[in-house]
Structures are given as C-alpha cells and as structure tokens.
Amino acid sequence: MKSVKLSTYPGIRVNSSINEWNKEIENKSNYDIVPGKVYSYNGNIYFGTQNKNIDNYWITIGNPDKFTSWSAMAKYTGTIRELSYFTSWDKAVSAGDLCKVGKDYYVFKDGGNTSSGPEKEPGRWQKIYLNE
Structure with missing residues (x-):
C-alpha cells in the first residue's frame, strides 16, 4: 500500500x-x-x-x-458529480462514477444508469475511503 x-x-x-x-x-x-x-x-x-x-x-x-x-x-470512470447534480431521481450515472458529498466521495455501484444520489439511494452507492 x-x-x-x-x-x-x-x-x-x-x-x-x-x-x-x-x-x-x-x-x-x-x-x-x-x-x-x-x-x-x-x-x-x-x-x-x-x-x-x-x-x-x-x-x-x-x-x-x-x-x-x-x-x-x-x-473509476473519471466522472465526479456534486450532490447538487442530483435534483431528481433520473439523473444519468454509470457504475464507477463518483459523487462528492462534503468531503466524502461515493462510487455508484449499481447496474442501472440513473440515480437520485447517495443521500436518497444509499444502497446504490458505496462510500470510498480516502485519506485526507
């Protein structure tokens, strides 16, 4: 490591x-x-x-x-979304996209292609552990 x-x-x-x-x-x-x-x-x-x-x-x-x-x-897809991007349930995402929530990052892990973000759909996102 x-x-x-x-x-x-x-x-x-x-x-x-x-x-x-x-x-x-x-x-x-x-x-x-x-x-x-x-x-x-x-x-x-x-x-x-x-x-x-x-x-x-x-x-x-x-x-x-x-x-x-x-x-x-x-x-990792190279895409990072801010939480403000997720204004509705049908925002486009792909597995491997990240969402930044405050200082935390979450990776979209689901097989679908839309989401309302990690706060509203926590089961479809995984917090990743980054050392700041």
Whole structure:
C-alpha cells in the first residue's frame, strides 16, 4: 500500500491509500475484496463495492475487470458529480462514477444508469475511503 496523490485521476484531489492489485493478491490462496477500498491495476483505479472472498482459482485468472461484472468492484470512470447534480431521481450515472458529498466521495455501484444520489439511494452507492 502506498500513499499518493490521486490528482493524476480526473477530479480527485486528496491523498489516498491506493492498493496495488497484484501486490494485494501476491502469494495468497484467497483474498477479500473490501467495500470502499481503493485498488489500482494496469493504470486504472477500482473501488471495492461489496465484501467478496475470491479463492485461488480467481486469484490466478482474475483481475479487477472480472470482478466488476460481479458488482464486487467498480472501475473509476473519471466522472465526479456534486450532490447538487442530483435534483431528481433520473439523473444519468454509470457504475464507477463518483459523487462528492462534503468531503466524502461515493462510487455508484449499481447496474442501472440513473440515480437520485447517495443521500436518497444509499444502497446504490458505496462510500470510498480516502485519506485526507
């Protein structure tokens, strides 16, 4: 784990612990994906969106892109919305979009394409843990 500026990723301007995927799974027979944890793989950022234990089979063939289809991770899209964007229930979003609420960030983890934001639909969003 290393602490770096996420400023190389559009819109995120805070320090965060980014967990390099290959180092996280190295020499492990299973691994727990952690909701809210920030991962990097092949130059992309991923966010854990649900507790998911992966066994040795998935460790050897898997990568974060495989786990986005399980809804265990979301790949950062580069889009960050302010909470004020969500003025109605049908605002366009994609899995991997972020919403900034005060100093906190939430990642959209649902398979849908509209939302009314993390305050009104907390089950569709995962708070991500960024160190400020």
